[in-house]
Every structure is written in C-alpha cells, then in structure tokens.
Amino acid sequence: MRGKKNKFAENLLRDNVIEPGKTGYKTLQGKWASDFFRNTQPITLELACGWGEYTLGLSRLFNDRNFIGVDIKGDRLWKGSGIALEEDLKNAAFLRTQIEHLMDFFGPGEVSEIWLMFPDPRPKKRDAKRRITHSRFLDVYKQIISPGGLVRLKTDNTGLFEYSLEVLQAREDICALEYSFDLYSSDYSADCYDIVTKYEKKFREAGEVIKYLQFRYIN
Numbered sequence: 001m002r003g004k005k006n007k008f009a010e011n012l013l014r015d016n017v018i019e020p021g022k023t024g025y026k027t028l029q030g031k032w033a034s035d036f037f038r039n040t041q042p043i044t045l046e047l048a049c050g051w052g053e054y055t056l057g058l059s060r061l062f063n064d065r066n067f068i069g070v071d072i073k074g075d076r077l078w079k080g081s082g083i084a085l086e087e088d089l090k091n092a093a094f095l096r097t098q099i100e101h102l103m104d105f106f107g108p109g110e111v112s113e114i115w116l117m118f119p120d121p122r123p124k125k126r127d128a129k130r131r132i133t134h135s136r137f138l139d140v141y142k143q144i145i146s147p148g149g150l151v152r153l154k155t156d157n158t159g160l161f162e163y164s165l166e167v168l169q170a171r172e173d174i175c176a177l178e179y180s181f182d183l184y185s186s187d188y189s190a191d192c193y194d195i196v197t198k199y200e201k202k203f204r205e206a207g208e209v210i211k212y213l214q215f216r217y218i219n
C-alpha cells in the first residue's frame with residue numbers, strides 16, 4: 001500500500017492529472033479541446049468523483065467523448081488516473097480542484113454534461129451552502145454547461161435529494177427536471193450504465209435505496 005506522499009509524487013508525473021503546482025494548471029479554461037484532449041469531442045464532468053468510477057466507466061464505453069473526474073482529494077484521483085493510464089484511456093482526465101472553482105477551469109459552454117456523484121450530504125443546516133446542489137453551485141454549472149446540457153445526480157441520501165429537488169423547483173432557469181426516489185426500479189436505470197461507485201456499493205450493501213435526478217438549464 002503506497003502512502004499519500006508517494007501517491008502525490010506519482011500524480012505529479014502523470015499527464016492525466018491536472019493539479020496545483022503543475023504547468024498548465026488553470027491555463028486550460030476554454031482550451032481543453034486544443035491544448036489537452038487535442039480533439040473536439042464533447043466533455044462530461046464527474047464532480048465529487050472520488051476514485052473516478054464514472055470517468056473510467058464512461059470513457060471505456062464512449063471513446064467519442066471526453067471525461068474529466070473532479071475531486072479535491074489527490075489520493076483518490078491517484079487511483080482513477082492510474083487505472084486510466086494502465087488501460088490507455090486517452091479520453092479520461094482528472095482535475096484536482098474545489099468544485100466551487102470550476103469557472104477558473106472551463107469557459108462558457110465548454111462542458112456538455114455534468115454528473116454529481118454521491119456528494120457529501122452536509123446535513124447540518126449551517127452547511128447548506130457547501131452542498132453541491134446549493135444554488136451557488138448551480139450558478140457555476142450554468143456558466144460552463146452548453147445549451148441543453150444535462151446535469152445528473154445520484155445519491156443515497158434522502159435529505160440531500162429532497163433538498164436538491166426543492167432548490168431546483170424554486171429556480172426559474174431549470175427545465176426538464178425528472179427524478180426517481182428509486183433509481184433501480186425506474187426507467188432511468190439504463191441511463192446510468194450499470195456503473196457503481198465505491199460509495200454507492202457501500203450504501204447499497206447497507207440497504208439504502210439510490211435516488212436519481214436530471215435537469216437542464218433554460219438558456
């Protein structure tokens with residue numbers, strides 16, 4: 001088992017990890033197609049990606065699209081980026097930043113789809129602003145997603161799910177909001193491609209029912 005220090009040292013050498021301290025960090029805004037992927041394939045973000053199961057799973061399934069896992073924890077990104085390198089997944093990358101700062105990394109409309117993957121529920125009222133479905137985060141996603149782009153959320157947490165629905169329903173710039181309190185008994189299940197993240201596995205084993213929602217912005 002490698003320690004965090006070794007993982008961070010390896011991340012520094014990996015071209016598929018974009019993180020503070022590296023040349024190019026924060027210079028990719030509006031330039032992912034020309035300067036990073038070197039193609040104009042649509043970009044999907046997996047936010048709060050942890051170990052990056054969706055970034056990996058989707059990049060295996062769709063080689064005509066690009067995928068970027070975003071998380072603040074470098075040791076988790078180390079895992080996903082290592083697998084992407086082993087499998088030569090050239091359409092997968094990992095960005096280490098706080099989701100709050102996505103606008104520093106992506107230009108208007110540069111992203112075509114966003115997955116919010118089992119984000120921390122932050123149940124305390126005083127932490128509502130830190131939930132990644134708080135309106136201040138929704139304003140960020142709106143800036144970087146292309147017209148008609150889909151935002152999707154998977155979570156086990158009923159409190160976060162209900163909160164997210166309330167926030168979305170109260171906004172006037174959201175359309176096509178669809179959801180299920182039981183993803184795997186719904187038609188949306190097929191849209192999730194049978195990819196199961198680490199946290200999802202843990203919660204399902206504990207008997208939690210997975211919830212799902214998706215929406216678009218009115219542009």
Ligand SMILES: C[S@@+](CC[C@H](N)C(=O)[O-])C[C@H]1O[C@@H](n2cnc3c(N)ncnc32)[C@H](O)[C@@H]1O
Nearest residue numbers: 048049050071072073098099117118197198199
């Ligand atoms: C509950 S874990 C879920 C990880 C993974 N998506 C899964 O389902 O296994 C939440 C993840 O969100 C990340 N995270 C929390 N707040 C964040 C923020 N503001 N910016 C970036 N990452 C964040 C954490 O580091 C953690 O990896």
